Structure formats: structure tokens, C-alpha cells
Amino acid sequence: MVLAAVPSVPPVALAEIDSSCRVPVLFLFACAAFWVVTASIFALIASLKLHMPDLLADCPWFNYGRVQAAQMNALIYGFAGQAALGVALWLIARLGRTVLVQPGYVVAGAIFWNAGIKLGILGILIGDTTGYEWLEMPAYASPILFVAYAIIGVCGLLTFHQRREPTLYVSQWFLLAALFWFPWIYSTANLLLVFFPVRGVLQASINWWYIGSLSGIWFGFIGLAVIFYFLPRLTGGPLYSNPLAMVAFWTLALFGGWGGIHHGAPLPAWIPSVSTVFTVLTLIPLLAIAINWNKTLGPANWRESLPLRFVLFGAVAYLLAGALSIADSLPQVSQTTHFTFFTTARTQLLLYGFFGMTMFGAIYHIVPLLTQSEWPSAKWADRHFTLAALGIALYVASLALGGVFQGRALNDPSKSFLDVLRIGLLFFRVSTLGDVLMLAGNGLLALNLGVWLVRCCRACCVPAIVAVVKPQMAGLAR
């Protein structure tokens, strides 16, 4: 059993743990950085296409619907998924005080994962999308992702099983639940929507369930695990209350996966109602988490540590996104906000503001530990925070506000649809600026990692290759 008794073996030294994680975790991070830049570029193209409909209009690959889907998939599976897996593996090893099991398999899994995403996004661009939001990758790509995840996930579970630290920290609960939950929702959704499709609007219900579960449980749990680990660690104090964190865990597990079904949906009325009830109940974990973090934080100086700044931003964004999703689940509110840019703002606040920023913080903290060296440029890292924070704030604020105005106009039939659109697009233009800032910030992260990789290659790989090649060259010359 997974949570079986722990053998009484002395814990492994930290340096050894980090060195076991080095290759797989850095590989996952580097790929994540590549995809977050790719996603930002797609996002920028999609955003620009709403300003200039004629942009790339004769190229079906870059049609708005396809670019938009490619952007979401690159962000969710390419960036968020890989960053999450990398951080999760490192945390499981660190918190269990044991080395990562089978790092080679993790790398193989990550290569599969990337191949799957590339194939999937190519599939979306050539028009093979499945048509389900967040699951657009065609049937020839999703099984690859599933297998890749299984390989990485099993390594994570085995690492957890071999832990040498008998007491469990709350982050481990979150990580383990998330590790199990993804294959369940991903396989269920793909099987019931793509491979053996169910009938009619049931598809919509399953699609919404998948989106709610992926964002609420998977991203939520992994992001929370990271925040619950880093907040006490970077501020130097203990976690305020473990029981309170456990309350958050259990209530979130119960109520977190139900969100997102709006009241006008052409479904039996009980489904959106149940969805609303459970989403409102997420107020309990949200409050528990807010109190816990607030008390843990104390008078810490958040200016000093860059990772802490990222993580704190993520924490605030999580609470805000949670509050917005509760508000949005109420029929009175969603009547205005649904079908508008407000939904986009909420999703992006959760995906980038909370999850992305938290992962960036973790990456900035973990990479120097794994590489035993500083970041090539601390300034770039600092700029990354400023740009990303400004970008996401601008993006979310403009679209959330714009969405409300747009929704009010949409509900007023005396305003023509073109007027409604004009109100929405007014705010949308501001959000494009946010897209540009985020792209610049993400570019800095990729640059930082890239420079580090080049240096590392020069330092370790070149001598190794030279050592192999030189005698042979000498032999040839003779």
C-alpha cells in the first residue's frame, strides 16, 4: 500500500537527493520554459488576430480557433504540466528524504510527453482538434501523453514509497492525490469524449467536469503543495496549523472538482445547481488556506527572496481566483459574466497568476540547488517577476472589468451586438499589452535557463566529448 509503514533507514543527504533529481527535473523545467514561451507567442498571435482579423487569414494553420486552442494546450500540458511534474518529483524526494527513483525513466517519460504535445499541437494546427476545450489534442496524441504521465507518475509513487521520513507533511498529501487524479480524469475524459463518445450534451458535462477537476484539483493541489512547502521554508517559520491544512485538503478534495457549469447550460437543471452548491462550499478550504498562510507568513521580508515573491504572488492569485470562481458560480453573477472575457480572465488568473507564478518561484529556488550554481543573471530573474506580475495583473484586470461591461451590454438587447463587441474589444486591447509583458518575462526565464544550459554543456559535456574524440582523432591522424 502506498502509505505503508516507513522503514527506519537514515535519511539521505540533501546533496545526494538533489543530484538524483538533477537531470530529470532540469529537463522538465527546460521543456516547460520552452513551452511557456511558445504558449505566449501563440497567445500574442491569437490576441492580435482579434485586432486585425486579416492577419495570417489566408493560412488555415494560424486560424484564430486553432491558435487559441494551441495556446491553451501549450500552456496547460507543455508548461504547467511539466513544471508541475518537475517540482512534484523534487518535493516528493525532498520531503521523503530519499533519492528520486529511476531518474532515467523520468527523462524517457518527459521525452514522450514532449513528443505527445508536439504531435498534439501540430494536430490542432492542421485541424484535427477534437473540439473539446482543454482536450483539443487529437486521438493520436493523447495516449502518448497518458503513457508518458504514467511512467513519470510511477517513478514519483515509487519515490514516495521509499521515503525515509516517517511523518508526512501536508504538501505530500496534496502531491499524492494530484498524482493519482490526473490519470483518472484524463483517461475518463478522453475515453468518454474521443474514443467511445457518449451522447449529446453529456459530452459537455464531462468536458466541464474535466476542466473543473484539472484546474481545481490538479493544478490546485500541486500549486498548494508548493506554496505550503515554500511559505514556511522561505520565511523561516513553521506552518501555522497542520490540522487547518488538512481541513483544506479534505474539503478541497470533496468540493474542488465540481466547478464551472453555468446556469444557462442546456443540461438538466440539477447539474448546474449541484455545481454551484459545491463551488460555494469551496469557501471553506479557501478560508482555511487564507488564515493558515496569513499566520504562517508573519512579518517576513518578501522583498529579499525572489522565489518568495513569486510564491506570494501565486498565493494571492489563488485566493483571488477562488473568490472569483465562487462569485462566478452564482447564477446572478454568471448571467452577466458568462460568454464574456471575464471567463478568460478567471482562467488565466488561475493558470498563470496562481499556478504559473508559483511554479516560477519554485523553479528559481530549485534550479540553483540542483546545479550547485547561481542563475546566469539575477537581474533577468528579477525583471521576469516584474514583467510577469505586471503583465498578468494588466491582463486579468482589463479582461475581468471588460467582461463585466461586455456582459451588461450583452444582456441589453437594445445595444447591437457590434456595440457589445466594441466594449469588449476596448478592454481586450489593454490585455494584449499584458500578453506582450508576459511574453517578455517568460522569454527572460527561457534565456536564463538557456544560458545556463550552454554553460553547463561547455563545462561538462565538451570536455567529456573531447576526451572521447581526441584519442580517436589522434589515432586517425597517425
Add this chain to the structure above:
Amino acid sequence: MNHGPLIFLGVFFALALSWFGLVFEPQLQLGNAQPTTNVVNTAELYPQRRPGLAKQGLDVYRSLGCASCHSQQVGQTGRTYDVALNDAGTNRAAVVGALLKVMPGATAAELEKLVAGPVPLKVLKDVTRAVADAAVGKLEPTGAKAEVNVIPTGPDIARGWGKRRSVAEDFLFDQPVMLGSQRIGPDLADVGSRLPVAERHLLHLYNPKIFEKKSVMPPYRFLFEKRKIGREPSPDALRFNSEFAPERDCEIVPTDQAKALAAYLLSLRADAVIFETPMTVAVATSTNAPAVSTNAPVAAATNAPAK
């Protein structure tokens, strides 16, 4: 003591609860849904499968990601009721007497004229169900034939995006079902009855600016073929009557994909009167129509539950 398995099961069930609620239970309720004779006052089965070309068009719609800008769900916020007098009967005086009670502001002389005039006559507009029923209750004993018309209301319906809210049946045979979550473009749930001409859709796909100068919809020129006119112009070629026409010796011919997409758009109709969404289909009112229509069974299709 080892609580591991117990905790594992606990977490498992906590997480699986949402699966049970949003996947399993709806499957039990809707998974085997069949088309039924649910259309009011006919034995017609609803829904019907889309025709073959429209089905191909659904694939084009999916492939181009049209659903990222267009929703296919008409919302409805409520219902309002009208009372219509379909036949004044023979006892005009009694009808006028009843109408005097039903329509407060009116005088007897006005009502005489109205009753003698064409039917159906709107007696009350935009009232509650109770008021409408009471009015019918007063009119019927006089030998007149009155009915309550059920009219769905809401901003989407006022925009002309549909006549009633979208219901689960409307999507039964679609694969995939693309309800959409953004309205960067108008809702398309009922576009087939709103714009019932294929060429209109083709022109719009070729260049949305033909119909709306400030449209942000991208032109789908790659769904069309521009070619030199041969011996005689293609019968499929688009007919332009504006500055958007191509050069004189060229013609714009829709590809099979464009034709399929237009057929799909035409097939998007959510106007069947079914029991889930009570509404009265407007009976065409012509000023000099005879009291009883001779050529069409315009049995008022109200599916309001029996009193």
C-alpha cells in the same frame, strides 16, 4: 497502526464524488436518450439527425475551431403570457361584456369594433400566467375561443438569436457537441432559421466585411477557390453586388468544405416546440385572413400544461 489504506480510500472517494456527480449520474439520466415524439401536437420524432452534408460541415466547424468565438446556447430568463381571442363566437354582447372585465381601460364601443374585426385578437399582452388564465376563464363561458400564448423571454431571445432556450435534445446527435464558452461572435444555435440562405453564409465566410464593415471575424478565403472564368461561369460561383467582387475575369467558387460548413450552419435550428420549453408558435396574422384558415392546420401549438 497503519491507516494508509483507509486514508487512501477516503481520498479516493472524496475525489471520485465529482466524477459520480458530473459523469456517472448524468450518464444514467441522459446516456440512452433517444429521439422521442416530443414535439408538441405532432407525432414527429425529435431530434432528427443532421443531413450528411451538414454532418461534414460540423467537422469543418470543429476543425476550424469556430466554437472558440461562437456559442450555441440560447439563454432564457423567463416566460411571459399573452391572451388571444381566436374566435369571437356568436354572442358578441357577452364577449364584449367579458372583455370589459378583462381589459380595464377599454370602452364598450371600442371593444365592439375590435370583436367585429379580424382574429386572432390580442386581448392581453405580457401578463402573468394567473392573469392570463383568469382572462381565458372569463371569455370561454361566452362561447368565444381564447387561448394563452406562452412567450419565452430573455436578452438572447430579444436579440433574435433563438425563439426559446436551448435544451439537451437539440444536441443529441452531434459529435462533438460544441456549446462554446465565448461570444466574440453571435450565438449560432438557431442561425439556420435566422439566416436560411446558404449563399448568405458563403459570402459571409468569404468576407465578413461584406455584411459588417467592423466585423472582427477573419475571412475564410482558404475555403474558396479563385479562378479564371472558363467558357461559362460556374453555377456555384458567389454572386457579388458590391466592391468586394473579384476581378472581372475571375470567379470565387466555394470548395466542398465551404459548402458543407454552410449546410451545417443552415442545419442549426433550435425552433422545434417541445414540451421542455413551453412556447406558442406565432400564427401568421394577416389583416384580412378568414376566421378559419383553409389550407393549413394552424392548430395553435401551445404546450402549456392542462389546467
